[in-house]
Amino acid sequence: MLLLLTAACGSKKERPPAPTPDPRDPGAAAPGAVAPPETPDFPEGTRSLELTRTVAVRLDAGDDGKRIGTIAIDTRVRWKRTTKAKGCTKPWVEIEPRGWICGDNVQASTKPPFGREVPQLDRGTVVPGEYGRISAPNTTYTFAKPDKKKKTDTKKDKKKTGPVTSPSELDPKVEEGKLVELQPILGTLTVRIYEELTVEDKLYYRIDPKKKELVLASQVRRLSPSGYMGARLGDDTGWALPFGFIWPRSNWTQAWTFAQPNKVQYRQINARTPVPLLETFKGKDGKPSAYRIGPAEWVNAADIRVFHPAPAPKLLQPAERWIDVDLDAQILVAFEGDMPIYSTLISSGLKDTATTPGVYRVWLKESEADMKNLKAEDPYSVATVPWTQFFYSEEDLAIHTAYWHDNFGTQRSHGCVNLAPRDARWLYYWSDPQMPPGWTMTTGVVEVPGSIVRVRSAAVPEPEWKGYAKKVLEARQANAPL
Numbered sequence: 160m161l162l163l164l165t166a167a168c169g170s171k172k173e174r175p176p177a178p179t180p181d182p183r184d185p186g187a188a189a190p191g192a193v194a195p196p197e198t199p200d201f202p203e204g205t206r207s208l209e210l211t212r213t214v215a216v217r218l219d220a221g222d223d224g225k226r227i228g229t230i231a232i233d234t235r236v237r238w239k240r241t242t243k244a245k246g247c248t249k250p251w252v253e254i255e256p257r258g259w260i261c262g263d264n265v266q267a268s269t270k271p272p273f274g275r276e277v278p279q280l281d282r283g284t285v286v287p288g289e290y291g292r293i294s295a296p297n298t299t300y301t302f303a304k305p306d307k308k309k310k311t312d313t314k315k316d317k318k319k320t321g322p323v324t325s326p327s328e329l330d331p332k333v334e335e336g337k338l339v340e341l342q343p344i345l346g347t348l349t350v351r352i353y354e355e356l357t358v359e360d361k362l363y364y365r366i367d368p369k370k371k372e373l374v375l376a377s378q379v380r381r382l383s384p385s386g387y388m389g390a391r392l393g394d395d396t397g398w399a400l401p402f403g404f405i406w407p408r409s410n411w412t413q414a415w416t417f418a419q420p421n422k423v424q425y426r427q428i429n430a431r432t433p434v435p436l437l438e439t440f441k442g443k444d445g446k447p448s449a450y451r452i453g454p455a456e457w458v459n460a461a462d463i464r465v466f467h468p469a470p471a472p473k474l475l476q477p478a479e480r481w482i483d484v485d486l487d488a489q490i491l492v493a494f495e496g497d498m499p500i501y502s503t504l505i506s507s508g509l510k511d512t513a514t515t516p517g518v519y520r521v522w523l524k525e526s527e528a529d530m531k532n533l534k535a536e537d538p539y540s541v542a543t544v545p546w547t548q549f550f551y552s553e554e555d556l557a558i559h560t561a562y563w564h565d566n567f568g569t570q571r572s573h574g575c576v577n578l579a580p581r582d583a584r585w586l587y588y589w590s591d592p593q594m595p596p597g598w599t600m601t602t603g604v605v606e607v608p609g610s611i612v613r614v615r616s617a618a619v620p621e622p623e624w625k626g627y628a629k630k631v632l633e634a635r636q637a638n639a640p641l
Contacts, residue, residue, distance in 0.1 A: 205268065216260055220259045290352065300340055302337070507572060524587065
């Protein structure tokens, strides 16, 4: 079971509450706790606790504790201790790696801890499903009342195997019958394709597993998600900053390298290839004219997008994970402290929906999120966007997968930071707050914050602190040694 968040980049929408900026007095008791922790009372031989339903994870014991996550049913977790608190008949259970869950929703298991990655990927795929795009004017459909005289055949998605089913087998409430128009499509609708159905000799796609919403297959343009991926830096490769990506000035696909700066042609190298910048050759004007990317291999400076590092944000903890986004270069770099760990190309907001510079923190990570803005001049709705990290609640800004385009390195979005699927997944599991197996949502709070996301440009080189990132900074400044 997945918790889906509806949001829109650059458009304020209804969403879960953002972190409240009220760090507790370190000596204060945990909210809702009415008894000191005690030894768990589980049968001998218990190796894990299995969830009997999807549950909320709280920062402190008690249903008034801050919600910091959601864990899917059937996940098996390790536990640390228990305590009695408000909102649960049985004791609350502290679990690993963090948080408390109500003991009413677990059962002892002799099996080891176990959790599935959410969403799950099939072998050889980069996104958890198949997707398509529909543009207005078109219509969605649903089944009318049962009509026993006519029969409807369906077949599973081509990638799935299994017997041919009828609509009544998909949902007891939906029986064989005619289709009726459900609602018109506004603007652009990007959908996940759950199943193929043939109704009265016409092929339809089922795009909503709950409402059984359908669209004509002929109206849908299938999407091919990008297989692009950035590069590891630091200890894994020895590559450091400055760092760049091949970006040919006159030929989108390839650029020439040279045996000497601006001399003999050596080989062609593909666009968006990550390269280390080992040496800089400057022209008479003092500006870089070529970069050395190998022992005796150079590239014209005009054919490279370069990420130039800036000083790290204030009061980082040792090896703290954070993200730096250069809007001018359209490059993102992930750091652990001062060490660059990973880099890739992004797509930030277009001119009219520009990504707002600032120093933020990840406050919500969602396994899959629906994003829409039907009030914009160009209405859009995007279904089940995987690996989404919201970092500014006031504008619903997020770092997330873009499975609908492959233009990374150019401005493209409505304000969010778009990543290729493989990059988005890597960053989602690397950044804080951590997303353990079986969790479908987690939040950063002032007490246990998410990773910093700094968005900067040449026009705004030192952006202001925003959202709860500002409150975390204030708390650290208050506790910093004089």
